[in-house]
Amino acid sequence: MTFSIQNIIPHIQAKIAGIADDFIIENISIDSRSLQNNAGTLFFALKGQNHDGHHYIAELIKKGVRFFVVEKVPENYVDKATFLAVQNTTKALQKTAKYYRNLFHFPIIGITGSNGKTIVKEWLNFLLSPDYSIVRNPKSYNSQVGVPLSIFGTNENHNLGIFEAGISQKNEMRNLENIIHPTIGVFTHLGIAHEEGFSSLEEKIVEKTRLFTSCEVVILPRNEVVEKHIKVPTFTWSLTDEKATVFGSIKTQENQKTVIQIHYQNNSFEVTIPFQDSIAVNNAMTCMATLLYLKIDTPIIQERLQKLYPVEIRLQAKKGINGCVLIDDSYSSDYQSLKIALDFLEQQKLHSKKTIILSDIFQGGLPIDKLYQKVALAIQNNNIDRIIVIGETISKYLSELPNVIAFGATIDFLKQFNTQSFQNETILIKGARSFNFDEIVVLLEEKKHETVLEINLDALTHNLNFYKSKLHSNTKIMVMVKAFGYGNGGFEIAKLLEHNSVDYLGVAFADEGIELRKAGITLPIMVLNPENSSFPAMIAYDLEPEIYSITGLQAFLQLTQQKNITSYPIHIKLDTGMHRLGFEANDMDTLISLLRNNNFVMVKSVFSHLSASDDTHFDDFTQLQFERFHLLSQKIINALDIQPIRHILNTSGIFNYAQEMQLEMVRLGIGLYGMGNSKAERNNLQNVSTLKSVISQIREVEEGESIGYSRKFMVNKSMKVATIPIGYADGIRRAWGNEKGYVVIKNQKASILGNICMDMLMVDVTSISCIAGDEVIIFGENPNITEIATVTETIPYEILTGISQRVKRVFYKN
Structure with missing residues (x-):
């Protein structure tokens, strides 16, 4: 730069x-x-x-x-x-990015489409990197902000750029076209993603194809609907239409490979693609057509295509052995994505000790000594305690850094691997695919499970920022992480919230707060349902109690006096209509008399809880609760001459009543995790949790047989049934069985048959092309938790918090 x-x-x-x-x-x-x-x-x-x-x-x-x-x-x-x-x-x-882009004059490939942008970009980088020095977006940095940040990775030694552009509404692509200004366009696929941002399919196509305004050519699957909106020459491919520039016919599909006969410019040749699913095959065909346009020799295309690999574009935080946390980024190694991974490491670190395992950096464009100077500086800026480098080049250039352990190859590291040398630390594993760092992940990761709950940290941040947007800039936010973060995870989410500078965390019981303190969380933590017996432990771990009764206050005052503690923060709960916990009007005189002239405790906040903020039909009662709170809290404030934080709004309260009731702080709960109590609220939130499993076995079941306990499902015609290793012990309610509920396999619904078992459930896959080991979506975008809650006559809270702790949590960031 x-x-x-x-x-x-x-x-x-x-x-x-x-x-x-x-x-x-x-x-x-x-x-x-x-x-x-x-x-x-x-x-x-x-x-x-x-x-x-x-x-x-x-x-x-x-x-x-x-x-x-x-x-x-x-x-x-x-x-x-x-x-x-x-x-x-x-x-x-x-x-600024446009200015910087115009300093360079080499070819730029600009990629857009509904799906497959990042995979095609990464595959093109792999396929073309032997021939070009390439700059590209790190990860899926394809937005109005991500594209400019990606452009700044360009330098004078690059000779090809590959940038993807993603849009979700009108008038966005013009900005990205001005920045990328591609010379070659690639359109991957026309689908339904982000359709809600456009009034029609045609409007969506027009907007996306604006990326190609200045291109010499656009490469795309033959599609007359799209092609009529492209004003420059096209270079098309198809597996069904012989009129395409490149025509392919599938010869065989077996052993997870697809062999295709290609016809191009009166020539024929075969390519082998190491996938069978149609999406991967289509993405590979787009890449192959691009290579043909760039005049890459046929034998080279054949050789490189068969080496294509699954692309993992997410940074994942996983539980490791011996109390470690792993940041898995084991499929890429370039300077731009290293900086992103280091930021994620800092965000997700559970322990003060940080380790990085890093391979040679494959960064086109920079002189090698300058590249490794930048790498060394980035690592030093992040205060990494132990640096394990693998590769001849990186070992040479980083050997002088403190705390470096160098290995020539991954096999050398594996030979000397000792599980006991990794203890209670956060480990970033980042390596180019050729170094096979997935073998290191296997050794350092806790035993894998077939069923996992994936937590999207980007979605959590989005939801937090949505509720922040409804508040004044000086309004504090307490976020509830009780019940293991509403079933999503405790310290991992607390760490994200600490990184995002929330003001308070809320837990239900002292032991939840103690676990967060042991995990290194330093934010103020309020305990909403403290037992008197837990008061000593709360003081030991700097946890702040909710005080809701005279007896509780007396017990806490007695303890602080015994320990000669002064000004210990407490939070006074007022009952204004929920009638669950809290001081009522007739308690005020006694409460004030105990607190007046008392230096053992400090009233940090006074608060109450709305009982019907999710239903505006009860607006009068909510307003009454707010009036009661104002009167009671003001009585305490006046009598004690204090200025405590006041808070009454919960998640739905923030959405419905932030204008008049936000006071000095609000409490955000279920909304952080993507659950709103109205359609209008849910429309502003992103899905956080996706529960996934796999198919264990598929069997043919004949007419007259039954499936599951108590023969609840009787087979009336021959069908194909898949068994999934998840059941009610994992948190799947039995009421979701017996064809009321479903899972999603290969983007198709598969009805749940018969009773859900403790550890398994069975689904109908008669019309779905699938095999054992294929992924199964239990809930996420579809089916979503709200739908499951409605069918099973409960609330989303119960579905989410009911997911068993034996289900592994994986945290990721795109």
């Missing part, structure tokens, strides 16, 4: 405020939490519906950042930094 502040000022129409310095930009950042932020960083303070980067400028200045692009200059810091003031920081980021 070789451009300066002065270069971009005219392009982003910025006005300089503060210290009028110029500098060469080394790093572009939009995330205040990244440990890569330093004196060489230009920080764009992006403002969105759910976030505002301006809030973190003071924190960044303390870290050494001195250059900012802002919409509003913070007056208190004009003498400490250089500010480029613009009308819109997101537009300024895009314009």
Whole structure:
């Protein structure tokens, strides 16, 4: 990256405020939490519906950042930094990326479509990297912000770019086309993804094909509906239409391979693709057509296509052996994705000790010594305690760093592997596919289970930011992580929330809070249902009790007096109509008398709980609760002359009553996990949890036979039945069985047959082409938890919190 502040000022129409310095930009950042932020960083303070980067400028200045692009200059810091003031920081980021892109004049492949963008991008990178020095988006950085950040990875030694562009509504692609400005277009697939953002299929096609405005050609599966909207030449492929530029006919599909006879320009040849499923075959055909257009020799195409591999685009956090946490990124190794992985490591670290296992870096474009200087700096910025490098090149260039252990090859590491050398640490495993780091993951990971609950950390962050967007910037947020994070996971989610700077965590019982403290969580933690017997442990672990009764208050005061503790934070619960726990009006005099002139405790907050905030039909009662709370809390405030935090809103309360009732703090619960109590609320949330399993066995069952306990399902015609290793002991309610519920296999519904067993359930796969080992979706986007709750006559809370602890949790970030 070789451009300066002065270069971009005219392009982003910025006005300089503060210290009028110029500098060469080394790093572009939009995330205040990244440990890569330093004196060489230009920080764009992006403002969105759910976030505002301006809030973190003071924190960044303390870290050494001195250059900012802002919409509003913070007056208190004009003498400490250089500010480029613009009308819109997101537009300024895009314009900066456009300026930077135009410094380079090599071919750019621009990829869009409904599905398959990231896989085609990664496969093209693999297929073309022997011939080109390639820059591409890391992971799936294909958004209005992700594309600009990807462009900044370009340098003068690259000679091919491969960038994907993703949109979800009108008028987005023009921005991305201006930035990427591709010379070759690739359209992967036309499907239903993001259809809700467009009024018609045609409108969606028109918007997507805007990426190809300046292309010399567009490569795509033959599709007349799409082609009529493309105004430049096309290069098409098909497995059914001989009029396509490249025509293929499938010869055989067996042993997880597909052999295709290809016909192109009066020539014929065979290719072998190491997949049988139609989506992978189609993506491979798109890649092959691109190679043919680029005039790659046929024998090379044949050789490289058969080496294609499944692409894992997610960063996953997994439980490891001996109390470790693994960050699995074992399929790629380049500098851009290394920075992303290091940020994720910091976000998900459970232990203070951090280890990285890193292979040779395959980064086209940079001189090798400069590349490894940047790699070394990134690792040092993240304060990695132990650095294990594998590969001849990385061993040579990083050997001088402190705490480096070097191996020439993965096999050398595996020969010396000792399970006891990894204890209570967070381990980032990042390596190029050729290094087979998946073998290291197998050794370090806890025993694998066929059934897993996947937790999407990006969706959690989205949901948190949605509720934040309904609040004033100074309103505090307590997030409930009780009941093992509503069934999703305890410390992993707490760590994410700590990373996102929430103000408080809420748990039900002291032992939940103690586990979070043992896991290294330092946020204030409130215990909502403390037992008197747990008070000593709460004090030992710095947990703050909810006090809801005179006897509870007396017991806690007695303990603090015995321990000679002063000003210990407590939270006073008022009962305004829920009639579950809390002080009522007739308790006020006694409560105040116990607290007045008492220095053993400090009333940190006063709060209550709305009983019907999810149903606006009870608006009058909710307003009554709020009035009662105001009167009772004000009586305490006046009598004690204090200014505690007040809070009454829960998740639905934030959605329905934030305007008038948010006070100084709110409490976010089920909404964080993607569950809303109304359709309007759910439409703003993203699905967090996906429960997956696999097919254990498939059998043919003849007419007259029965399936499952008590012969609840009688077979009236021959059918194909799959057994799934998950049952009511894992949290699947029996009421979801007997054809009321279903699972999804190969994007098709499979009805649950008969009674759900303790550890298994059986489904009808008569019309589904599947085999043992295929993935099964128990719930997620479809079926979703709300649907299951409705059918089984319960609430989403019960479905989510009922998932057994024996089900493995996997946390991931796209």
